[in-house]
Amino acid sequence: MASLQHSQAIKGAKVLMVGAGGIGCELLKTLALSDFQDIHIIDMDTIEVSNLNRQFLFRQSHVGQSKAKVARDAVLRFRPHISITPYHANAKDSNFNVDFFKQFNVVLNGLDNLDARRHVNRLCLAAEVPLVESGTTGFLGQVTVHVKGKTECYECQPKPAPKTYPVCTITSTPSKFVHCVVWAKDLLFAKLFGDKNQDNDLNVRSNDAARSSEHAGDAFEWSGNEDLEQYGRGIYDHVFGYNIELALSNEETWKNRNKPRPIYCRDVLPNRMTQQNGNVDITDDLSSASAMASLGLKNPQDIWCLMENTKVFLEALKLFFTNRRKEIGNLSFDKDDQLAVEFVTAAANIRAASFNIPSHSLFEAKGIAGNIVHAVATTNAIVAGLIVIEAIKVLKKDTESYRMTYCLEHPSKKMLLMPVEPFEPNKSCCVCSKTPLSLEINTHRSKLRDFVEKIVKAKLGMNSPLIMHATALLYEIGDDLEENEIANYTANLEKVLSELPPPVTDGTVLTVEDLQQEFTCNIHIKHREEFDEEKEPDGMVLSGWTQAPSEKKDDKTSIGNGASTSKSLPTKLGITEIDIEVKEISGGTVSPGTKRKLSEFSDGSTVDQSSDVDQTRNNKKTQKHDDDGGLVMLDHWDSNMSKKQRSP
Amino acid sequence: MDGEELTEQETALYDRQIRVWGADAQRRLSKSHILVHGMKGTITEFCKNIVLAGVGSLTLVDDRAVTEEALSANFLMPPDENACSGKTLAELCRDSLNEFNPMVRVSVEKGDLASFGVEFFDKFDVVVISFCSLATKKLINERCRKLSKRVSFYTVDCRDCCGEIFVDLQKYNYAKKRQDGTTECELQYPSFQEAISVPWRSLPRKVSKLYLAMRVIERFEEDEGRKPGEICIEDLPAVLKLKKELCEAQSLNESHIPNALLERLVMGAREFPPVCAIIGGILGQEVIKAISGKGDPLKNFFFFDSVDGKGIIEDISDPRPKG
Numbered sequence: 001m002a003s004l005q006h007s008q009a010i011k012g013a014k015v016l017m018v019g020a021g022g023i024g025c026e027l028l029k030t031l032a033l034s035d036f037q038d039i040h041i042i043d044m045d046t047i048e049v050s051n052l053n054r055q056f057l058f059r060q061s062h063v064g065q066s067k068a069k070v071a072r073d074a075v076l077r078f079r080p081h082i083s084i085t086p087y088h089a090n091a092k093d094s095n096f097n098v099d100f101f102k103q104f105n106v107v108l109n110g111l112d113n114l115d116a117r118r119h120v121n122r123l124c125l126a127a128e129v130p131l132v133e134s135g136t137t138g139f140l141g142q143v144t145v146h147v148k149g150k151t152e153c154y155e156c157q158p159k160p161a162p163k164t165y166p167v168c169t170i171t172s173t174p175s176k177f178v179h180c181v182v183w184a185k186d187l188l189f190a191k192l193f194g195d196k197n198q199d200n201d202l203n204v205r206s207n208d209a210a211r212s213s214e215h216a217g218d219a220f221e222w223s224g225n226e227d228l229e230q231y232g233r234g235i236y237d238h239v240f241g242y243n244i245e246l247a248l249s250n251e252e253t254w255k256n257r258n259k260p261r262p263i264y265c266r267d268v269l270p271n272r273m274t275q276q277n278g279n280v281d282i283t284d285d286l287s288s289a290s291a292m293a294s295l296g297l298k299n300p301q302d303i304w305c306l307m308e309n310t311k312v313f314l315e316a317l318k319l320f321f322t323n324r325r326k327e328i329g330n331l332s333f334d335k336d337d338q339l340a341v342e343f344v345t346a347a348a349n350i351r352a353a354s355f356n357i358p359s360h361s362l363f364e365a366k367g368i369a370g371n372i373v374h375a376v377a378t379t380n381a382i383v384a385g386l387i388v389i390e391a392i393k394v395l396k397k398d399t400e401s402y403r404m405t406y407c408l409e410h411p412s413k414k415m416l417l418m419p420v421e422p423f424e425p426n427k428s429c430c431v432c433s434k435t436p437l438s439l440e441i442n443t444h445r446s447k448l449r450d451f452v453e454k455i456v457k458a459k460l461g462m463n464s465p466l467i468m469h470a471t472a473l474l475y476e477i478g479d480d481l482e483e484n485e486i487a488n489y490t491a492n493l494e495k496v497l498s499e500l501p502p503p504v505t506d507g508t509v510l511t512v513e514d515l516q517q518e519f520t521c522n523i524h525i526k527h528r529e530e531f532d533e534e535k536e537p538d539g540m541v542l543s544g545w546t547q548a549p550s551e552k553k554d555d556k557t558s559i560g561n562g563a564s565t566s567k568s569l570p571t572k573l574g575i576t577e578i579d580i581e582v583k584e585i586s587g588g589t590v591s592p593g594t595k596r597k598l599s600e601f602s603d604g605s606t607v608d609q610s611s612d613v614d615q616t617r618n619n620k621k622t623q624k625h626d627d628d629g630g631l632v633m634l635d636h637w638d639s640n641m642s643k644k645q646r647s648p
Numbered sequence: 649m650d651g652e653e654l655t656e657q658e659t660a661l662y663d664r665q666i667r668v669w670g671a672d673a674q675r676r677l678s679k680s681h682i683l684v685h686g687m688k689g690t691i692t693e694f695c696k697n698i699v700l701a702g703v704g705s706l707t708l709v710d711d712r713a714v715t716e717e718a719l720s721a722n723f724l725m726p727p728d729e730n731a732c733s734g735k736t737l738a739e740l741c742r743d744s745l746n747e748f749n750p751m752v753r754v755s756v757e758k759g760d761l762a763s764f765g766v767e768f769f770d771k772f773d774v775v776v777i778s779f780c781s782l783a784t785k786k787l788i789n790e791r792c793r794k795l796s797k798r799v800s801f802y803t804v805d806c807r808d809c810c811g812e813i814f815v816d817l818q819k820y821n822y823a824k825k826r827q828d829g830t831t832e833c834e835l836q837y838p839s840f841q842e843a844i845s846v847p848w849r850s851l852p853r854k855v856s857k858l859y860l861a862m863r864v865i866e867r868f869e870e871d872e873g874r875k876p877g878e879i880c881i882e883d884l885p886a887v888l889k890l891k892k893e894l895c896e897a898q899s900l901n902e903s904h905i906p907n908a909l910l911e912r913l914v915m916g917a918r919e920f921p922p923v924c925a926i927i928g929g930i931l932g933q934e935v936i937k938a939i940s941g942k943g944d945p946l947k948n949f950f951f952f953d954s955v956d957g958k959g960i961i962e963d964i965s966d967p968r969p970k971g
């Protein structure tokens with residue numbers, strides 16, 4: 001009966017899918033089988049081998065081709081008469097503007113990063129097109145419906161900022177393996193093989209600044225004819241030996257910490273790995289050289305001992321200089337670059353040994369360094385099915401039955417798939433409710449560039465922002481700017497806020513706008529002199545909608561995209577609290593999960609409001625669940641927003 | 649860790665899922681042998697999932713010729729019936745599944761499932777049947793249970809917006825992992841016959857209505873000598889009469905099986921693709937859990953109805969101690 005009921009709404013619908021990856025492949029297939037006739041699909045990615053275990057529309061022979069295009073062709077094989085329009089492009093491209101979005105009846109997201117999700121959310125709000133959003137990590141998944149004015153938007157709930165680590169944890173006081181990986185990847189690898197002009201905090205901060213910089217100058221430069229093993233040993237001793245000794249000299253640091261031990265290459269590997277050979281045989285062979293292969297190490301799951309790590313370190317370094325000479329100076333870490341992963345694994349493990357942190361296999365280190373998503377086909381298939389069910393409700397305008405659904409790993413109240421009623425829009429959301437924000441910043445020290453990078457781009461997620469102070473334009477990014485405008489804006493970037501024309505000082509209201517996203521927000525500036533380097537590393541604090549609810553920080557969620565699995569369910573007084581995590585996977589950073597608390601009450605009995613639930617949360621509502629159409633309501637972080645209480 | 653390591657090719661292909669269930673589980677998967685019957689939408693989804701996951705082999709049983717109905721929720725076949733002429737459903741699906749993952753051996757076994765003897769099932773670790781009569785379900789389940797090794801048995805059915813999975817892992821031991829540590833668990837599963845014989849009165853008060861409704865439909869088709877899914881709206885009065893009789897015999901209030909639900913199941917013999925994807929996904933996860941020994945397997949029924957959106961586990965076992 002389903003097909004008859006739905007057929008009218010489905011057949012006339014024009015839908016946009018953003019993302020043709022894990023969820024996207026499943027979604028496109030299920031849409032086609034469900035009789036959708038007009039599907040557009042955007043994806044900028046090309047197919048990789050590690051996609052093939054779950055992105056079933058792709059084959060080995062498609063590696064390197066556009067996901068959107070190959071997915072289209074594959075689906076047309078079993079549904080040749082429908083229309084699928086692929087775009088091998090970034091969803092943030094300017095041609096995908098509000099007018100483009102307006103042609104669709106519903107937008108379905110199968111994305112893997114926060115930035116693109118926020119961008120699509122704003123375009124859907126501006127174009128007034130309903131959005132069905134989704135995400136998966138391992139066996140966990142989530143599907144939500146966002147309809148302007150009816151349900152919350154994607155950004156109504158604060159999204160956790162990508163996980164960053166304080167600089168000195170990485171440079172001086174690592175306590176977890178991930179800190180060593182970040183050091184090896186972002187500092188050491190970047191220093192040796194990346195852009196030499198980039199700032200780099202590799203060298204330990206020392207009270208004796210002159211001493212450290214003087215010593216550092218030469219160690220990293222390869223003279224061009226120096227024996228490569230000798231050169232590698234020099235770097236090894238510098239970063240794992242000398243720098244650790246230097247760090248130990250800052251006694252203050254080690255008062256309450258275990259001291260690291262310096263490691264020198266000769267102590268681990270007294271004999272040379274190869275015969276001294278003055279003439280390095282430089283081949284510039286770009287084929288995938290591997291230190292593991294040349295050392296006979298086969299299993300990426302093995303944990304290497306210190307000597308093996310040392311060998312891999314020296315061998316990988318040598319291979320970069322012999323086989324990939326031309327790339328040096330332009331390399332950035334790539335998880336699919338075998339040699340880079342080998343080097344970073346070895347370096348991270350040697351550093352871990354210094355700091356008495358357990359070693360990890362290449363497989364594990366690769367996952368951490370590359371922020372690799374834990375992904376299986378089954379969760380994606382389930383989530384795609386749920387997206388189509390919600391999409392059909394949206395097309396039928398069946399507002400009352402919209403649900404947000406969680407896929408759980410362990411059942412809660414017997415449920416593995418748990419639907420909950422969507423939330424009302426958050427009145428203090430700066431995206432869908434245009435609520436102003438406030439920014440504490442040192443207006444005498446922070447430059448406009450800092451504001452643009454750390455707030456406008458990173459926090460507000462704007463691509464082509466325009467910054468205004470009353471009627472004066474301070475900054476703009478766009479295609480059609482005059483030369484003198486560009487010069488003017490470039491000059492402004494380097495000025496501190498209080499010296500801009502006109503000056504931005506305490507009490508100023510800045511208007512920031514993204515024309516493509518049709519998103520504007522006002523920011524009240526508050527001057528503040530000092531910031532805590534550890535807790536406020538940006539040197540500025542944005543508040544308003546990004547203010548997270550006072551949730552307990554939970555260290556268990558801190559590492560990696562999928563390091564945590566769903567949790568056990570502590571039960572108290574008949575109330576089950578579940579922390580559901582749906583991970584945001586962002587480009588190069590590790591991010592913690594979004595958390596929502598769910599309170600359920602056994603057998604639909606009335607709530608004892610006096611039970612020991614956090615005061616701010618005890619204003620929740622529940623509905624009796626019946627087996628027919630019953631549902632569970634999540635308590636909202638702002639209970640005044642609760643649907644049943646809202647006055648029209 | 650047992651024995652052979654994964655090859656470099658396997659590690660590259662399965663990288664993302666090894667990060668979910670580990671290399672050890674991946675090795676076990678690659679040595680497992682699965683049998684499926686009933687190549688409709690849900691089984692097709694399931695096959696896709698486990699072929700991608702990298703099981704050792706998959707054997708398909710379905711001698712039916714291609715029909716328009718069989719194609720409706722199936723993405724493994726070209727939609728042109730003529731292009732499929734001469735081949736059975738299983739053969740057509742095999743050709744597509746083989747492309748999904750060259751490391752999995754996909755083959756077809758011809759014949760009537762009910763005619764296969766006990767020894768036939770000995771070749772498999774997992775048997776999943778769909779589109780089978782009540783009698784066949786019981787029969788195959790009993791044959792799996794006669795073997796000395798454990799053959800995990802599953803039935804799956806989707807009608808309209810609803811789906812049902814039944815699981816029989818016989819006696820299953822596993823390490824239950826939680827935040828506060830690992831505990832050894834033993835689960836004792838009833839057979840399909842034992843499960844559906846549990847008196848309705850002794851079921852939990854809020855047991856899924858879908859469980860009861862599916863039993864009525866199953867019984868109706870059995871009594872009338874119909875093939876599974878061979879039912880239509882004209883049968884509704886007879887189905888409602890049967891419901892009344894069954895409820896009376898079991899002394900259960902009739903309101904536990906809403907007529908509207910039966911009406912949906914009677915009219916929607918055809919599968920709804922999003923539900924196939926969901927049920928095929930859950931079933932895939934369960935089979936992967938059972939083979940790998942990782943994760944809590946569900947015991948022993950799973951229900952999904954897209955009308956309320958809940959995916960519910962029901963434990964339907966005889967509460968009385970064995971005697």
Ligand SMILES: [Zn+2]
Pocket residue numbers: 152153154155156157425426429430431432433
């Ligand atoms: Zn909002």
